[in-house]
Amino acid sequence: MTSSESGSVYVVATPIGNMGDMGARAIETLAAVDCIYAEDTRQTHKLLQHFAIHSTVYQLHKHNEAAQKHAIAKQLDVGKSIAIVSDAGTPLIADPGYVTIAHLRALGHQIFVVPGCSSVVAALSISGLPSDTFQFAGFIPSKPKQRQTFLQHYQHVQQTTVFFETPHRIAACLADCLAIFGSERQLFIGRELSKQFEESTLLPLADATDWLTAHDKRQKGEFVLALAPADTTAEADWQTLARLMVDNGISSKTTATVVSSYTGAAKKTVYAFVLSLTR
Template sequence: MTDNQSFQTKSPTLYIVPTPIGNLDDITQRAIQVLAGVDLIAAEDTRHTGKLLSHFQIQTKTFALHDHNEQDKASFLVEKLLSGLSVALVSDAGTPLISDPGYHLVHQCRQAGVKVVPLPGACAVTTALCASGLPSDRFSFEGFLPAKTKARKDKLSDIATDERTCIFYESPHRILDTLDDMLVVLGPDRQVVLARELTKTFETIQSLPLGELVAWVKDDENQRKGEIVLLIHGFRRPKEADFPDDAKRMLTILVSELPLKRAAGVVAEMYALKKNALYKWGLEHLKSADH
């Protein structure tokens, strides 16, 4: 490690330290050095992190910092940092703050003038994306979908016409409900990748049209276990030629009497078209429509 990267710094420093998402060999040498050299490790689950530290024979003291206490405990850690101690922030797996605690601590450190040093390392989002075969030049990470069906469908409707690859985390006990809701909102032809147990023994990365993926997961109980990442192919913008002229004319007529979304649904059903695509076309071409 160079001098400007070393944890042995005279100024108070918070280190953001990624940990393995499965395979322990994925931890970096720099992460091991930092975890062994700081004064305190702020961990999402001290028992879980304790196993990792024990594996690498690291004896640094840990401090619990999780979703339920972070706002209260962040100021305590900032005080420790300002007194001259160095602190490493870790989550249970992967890069802290990515759907994990840490935002409030980092924010308060920034406000207090405490140096924040991020280490690169494991992250399920990028690990899944680079092996998915989906476009990776533009993507959106959305964390976990809502637990309730209506809210989940609303969120999926929001991203239905997003042209970026959309990435979600999902829990095993909700995966079937989520895939069923995706099928309703996005249709059976949307390409979706299920990445499960990344870097672990039973790692699975399956890419299928949504209709086939739902059936595959329902038929194999093993695919409903472990840590899951879902990646949705971005919306493919249809060409105007894809819509019959009669459908365009009908939509133009109906929007004078109906909201655009409802009119698009009626025309889509009449002409066997994608409702969301037709709605998108209406937004762009029927400027005077009441939507």
């Protein structure tokens, strides 16, 4: 960080479990800024103490972000430099902060990234699943009905999908995945990535519950899941829906939009199929 960059925001990635993964530039930035905004100040203080950083830390979470974004803007207006961090990994990825960044962008403030760890990319890189295209769907809902509805949206998606799940819900989540996606769909399970007891596996959903329950420790820690793309033969459902809509006089553009939104099929693929029906 240089003096010409004062009055700027730095979005700083931190380790996801191993302090050895903290980058030199991240340490330098957190030590140099006037203050740091963090979701959980207790967690961030542990990180700062480890690296002997004494910057002031304020809270930035979903309950106070609407007000804090204005406080941050005022600090920037008087030339202060700030950093935004999350509890672990890259900020704003399934964490608070985007409301603040969007507000500061609109005001024209300088925003810089100090890249580093991301559990999404870490999991994807070791999953053994296609990574040329993928999507991140965040945390899976906690309530059973909401979780099942949420997962059904990805039944026919033809790209790898990454999710976060918690230890006390992982068993129920795997059971729902089996029921919705079928026994042969491949699932990557990453547990405690980068930490001392890291484990990961890629297996058919038919075997997922057995793997989880093989050891008591496997139901502890943080989980990153990556669902394999749907088999192309699963397109039959959306094709039937698309054909029905076309037969009822609905436009190609509307059909593609609705079918893609409802089934998760790629919009371009649906549109091409619809055009083939109307030729």
